[in-house]
Amino acid sequence: MLQWRLKAFAHWLKLEEPKWPNVTYPPINYQDIIYYAAPKKKEQLNSLDEVDPELLLTFDKLGISLNEQKRLTGVAVDVVMDSVSIATSFKEQLSEIGVIFCSISEAIQKHPELVKKYLGSVVPMTDNYFSALNSAVFTDGSFCYIPKGVRCPMELSTYFRINAENSGQFERTLIIAEEESYVSYLEGCTAPMRDENQLHAAVVELVAMRKAEIKYSTVQNWYPGDKEGKGGIYNFVTKRGICAGDHAKISWTQVETGSAVTWKYPSVILKGDYSIGEFYSVAFTNNYQQADTGTKMIHLGKNTRSRIVAKGISAGKSQNSYRGLVRAGKGALNARNFSQCDSLLLGDQCGAHTFPYIEVKNKTAIIEHEATTSKIGEDQLFYCKQRGIDAETAVAMIVNGFAKEVMNQLPMEFAIEAQKLLAISMEGSVG
Amino acid sequence: MLSIKNIHANIDGKQILKGINLEIKAGEVHAIMGPNGSGKSTLSSVLAGREEYEVTEGEVKFLGKDLLSLPAEDRAREGLFLAFQYPVEIPGVSTTNFIKAAVNEKRKYLGQDPLDAVSFLKMMKEKMAMVEINQSLLSRSINEGFSGGEKKRNEVFQMAMLEPKLAILDETDSGLDIDALRIVANGINKLRSSDRAILLITHYQRLLDYIQPDFVHVLYKGKIVKSGTKELALELEERGYDFITEAADMANL
Ligand SMILES: Nc1ncnc2c1ncn2[C@@H]1O[C@H](COP(=O)(O)OP(=O)(O)OP(=O)(O)O)[C@@H](O)[C@H]1O
Ligand SMILES: [Mg+2]
DSSP states (O other), rough: HHHHHHHHHHHHOOOOOOOOSOOOOOOTTTTTTTTOOOOOOOOOBSSSSGOOOOHHHHHHHHOOOOOHHHHHHHHOOTHHHHHHHHHHHHHHHHHHTEEEEEEEEHHHHHHHHHHHHTTTTTTTSSOOOOOOHHHHHBBBOEEEEEEEEBBBBSSSEESSSTTTTOOOOBBEEEEEETTTEEEEEEEESSSSSOOOOEEEEEEEEEOOOOTTEEEEEEEOOOOOTTTSOOSOEEEEEEEEEEEEEOOOOOEEEEEEEEEEEEEEEEEEEEEEETTTEEEEEEEEOTTTOEEEEEEEEEETTOOEEEEEEEEEEOOOTTTTEEEEEEEEOOOOOEEEEEEEEEEEEESOOOEEEEEEEEOOOOOEEEEEOOOOEEEOHHHHHHEEEHHTOOHHHOOOOOOOOHHHHHHHHHHHHHHHHHHHHHHHHHOOOOO | EEEEEEEEEETTTEEEEEEEEEETTTTTTEEOOOOTTTHHHHHHHHHOOTTTTEEEEEEEEETTTEGGOOHHHHHHHHEEEEEEOOOOOOOEEHHHHHHHHHHHHHHHHOOOOOOOOOHHHHHHHHHHHHTTTOHHHHHHHEEOOOHHHHHHHHHHHHHHHHHOOOOEEEEETTOOOOOOOHHHHHHHHHHHHTOOEEEOSSSSSHHHHSOOEEEEEETTTEEEEEEOOOOHHHHHHHHHSHHHHHHHHHOOO
16 A cells, blocks of 8 residues: 555656646645644534534524534534434444445455555546545545445445544545446535635545446535635545446536535546446536536447536636536447536626537547526516515525536435535525 | 605616606506507516616605515515516426415515415415416426416416515516407406405506406506596597697697
């Protein structure tokens, strides 16, 4: 492991930070970042009275229970037995059917053969600047292994992984679905995370074998900075899955509302014949937030299919870009892609951009791309107000309608929370 | 119920309403007629609280309250309803959800609990029958791709659902086929009651054949230049506006 990390570090030193995303941010001083803070104890607070009241207000709006609020804010947790005990009973249930779900550091100890085989197999350490950095210094993350033929009976969520609170800055996630297995994985939490770490450079790798299906859902709500654009997280994530076997399927769903700068392209390599890749995304930016996000669908096998539905919502002075690559390799006979990119503008000081890249090396491939841009108009708002619906509620309704197709991909409970989250992020964005 | 005194209003610096006076009592039906561009829709927008319009003079009392000081959404919640001449499409928001939000926002404002799903559905069924609206419309995005007549019918359906104190219907009859006109007019008649007032903006006598107004007013160049009873509308139908507008122009010379 150490060798692997050192190699990654040596490689990282040779690289330069990417400049192509449609985002701007002050240079990061990589020496200033504390790379290893584990066991990173958050400051222990004695009661919720010590917590930032604005944060508590947000929790209330989200309907998060008191105990959960304590856990999330790092209040001493003796009362908070519910989530821990739930987590434990889940673990027992999972191990009965052979599912491994643990932290990646635990996996390195207990399942070295699996980690060795797959870690870095989808996102090589040399892949890009931030993945090299992550490979060198990653602290923790999740590991999932679904054995052959097993349909994981519950949503696996970092939420239920004990100590998930501290899995911060350089997270590493590895999910392996053996033949004919199925897993749905939820990353993140709709609660706002006030994290002092400026840079987040996570790496997520998914491996789906023949007829396996992985559904990976994210709700990202890192601190976006204040209304003037001060502070906030730089979220530079590398996420990639491979449909290694025939008829495999990988589906990414993301709801991105946080971070000052987001730079993220969950991708699928469609290697197996008849494999399917999907990407559903809602990216909301407000104030001075910048998001450059999208996907890559790399069609290699025959009869592979991919579907991209990206919805960008921009408010305030934010910039929201979709950047997507669809590539059909020489052998990708009958590859099919359908992409739909829609932008919704709130106000006229924000920006929405679409950068689709298409590379086709096989004549039988059919790639379709549709894009729309719309703006919430005064007429629409007045119509709503005349019915007694105030502007803020009206905008939330319109945005939820706009994002519905993506939200519907999320597991039920998550979708409801994500909807509330969107509404909260939008507060104050209507004049 | 509604008392309009000497209202003057501008849009983009252009004066459109030039001193309107109108008294409407509970239970009454008033019709406003007048040539295109005379300011009928402007008056309804001003009453409903559209911010683009600047009221430069005059006052409006609605149920004893100073209407002009209320934001548009509160005017609606107080019981003022406007059926739009051109209903707006809102993609992605289902008609049912939209109306449910509207009903519950109003209830919240009045300090009532939100309607639960069952009672809401029951109410929907009832009012759907009243205006004979097709259920399939209601699960679609509001007004999106609706035909002209469907949009108008949807406006009257919303009026039925929101049970307003004062309903302003801006050319709700335009674009309706003969059967639809009868059905919509019947729906509106069913909504007539002693504690509700209706202000009908229309160009055509045929609507007034169905919905008999208590008073008819002619709006011309931003002023009410003639008021009368339902016979005035019949006279207009026969003679056109000329005899009134010419007189008004003469008076203004
Ligand atoms: N933004 C604007 N700037 C200048 N003039 C405007 C503006 N909006 C409306 N008007 C004018 O105001 C006048 C009144 O318009 P309004 O829509 O109230 O007429 P109306 O009586 O409802 O007509 P119709 O019978 O055709 O519906 C028209 O001459 C119109 O062109
Ligand atoms: Mg008009």
